[in-house]
Amino acid sequence: MDSSLEFSSSLGSVSSLLSRCRTFKVLVIGDSGVGKTCLTHRLCAGEFPRRTEATIGVDFRERALEIDGEKIKLQLWDTAGQERFRKSLVQHYYRNVHAVLFVYDVTCPASFNGLGAWVEECRQNSLGHEIPRFLIGNKSDLRNASSTSCQVSQELAMNFAKTHAMVFFETSAKNPLKKHGVEDIVTAVGTTLKRHKTPLTANSPAYSGSFKVHKKKQQKELWTCC
Ligand SMILES: Nc1nc2c(ncn2[C@@H]2O[C@H](COP(=O)(O)OP(=O)(O)OP(=O)(O)O)[C@@H](O)[C@H]2O)c(=O)[nH]1
Numbered sequence: 001m002d003s004s005l006e007f008s009s010s011l012g013s014v015s016s017l018l019s020r021c022r023t024f025k026v027l028v029i030g031d032s033g034v035g036k037t038c039l040t041h042r043l044c045a046g047e048f049p050r051r052t053e054a055t056i057g058v059d060f061r062e063r064a065l066e067i068d069g070e071k072i073k074l075q076l077w078d079t080a081g082q083e084r085f086r087k088s089l090v091q092h093y094y095r096n097v098h099a100v101l102f103v104y105d106v107t108c109p110a111s112f113n114g115l116g117a118w119v120e121e122c123r124q125n126s127l128g129h130e131i132p133r134f135l136i137g138n139k140s141d142l143r144n145a146s147s148t149s150c151q152v153s154q155e156l157a158m159n160f161a162k163t164h165a166m167v168f169f170e171t172s173a174k175n176p177l178k179k180h181g182v183e184d185i186v187t188a189v190g191t192t193l194k195r196h197k198t199p200l201t202a203n204s205p206a207y208s209g210s211f212k213v214h215k216k217k218q219q220k221e222l223w224t225c226c
């Protein structure tokens, strides 16, 4: 081979190596209507979607970030909360997961009480205890608007997080105050994963779009609510 050609092709592979970054699969689970889609939009695009529909199957979103000089990518799997839209995909959700975000709605105690079932689903799909878990109470902007009897206290959530070895955050995908910013979540997940020693997917293809469960007929949205 021509030596100049050889040199330029090896330069090409070096630059492609440099542009690769470790990609981590982050599963986002929780009851329907807690705001997983809005939250992942906020984490990845920095905005609150004007309108959402119940997720069918899974939607993929990516967020690139830099931690201590290393560029990494979080590949967020925004899963369907409704059983009928997720059941055939559950095993795919859990394959090669690097972290899990458990989301509930702070103004909907039912969604908090439902967390046990999500922890159980993780167990049934052999999610190891070494996989970092994060508990996120969403819709904190509604705390002042709803009565305290219909809210999940931070103390209760912190106890749950402690029992299940989760890192706890409360935030709002709609109106994140600086104090409860979603960037803190991104940084915490990224920092934890960067340190983590699990095998990583390097150079994995960029995911975007969605993977739908086949629907027989269009069904109306069903939000769990208080
Ligand atoms: N006030 C407020 N509303 C929110 C917030 N996040 C989501 N919502 C609203 O909650 C509803 C459900 O949000 P989604 O993100 O679609 O819920 P989901 O968890 O993805 O639901 P599934 O896809 O069915 O599992 C929508 O009407 C959102 O506008 C928030 O932080 N504050």
Ligand SMILES: [Mg+2]
Residues within 6 Å of the ligand: 036, 037, 038, 053, 054, 055, 078, 079, 080, 081
């Ligand atoms: Mg959704």
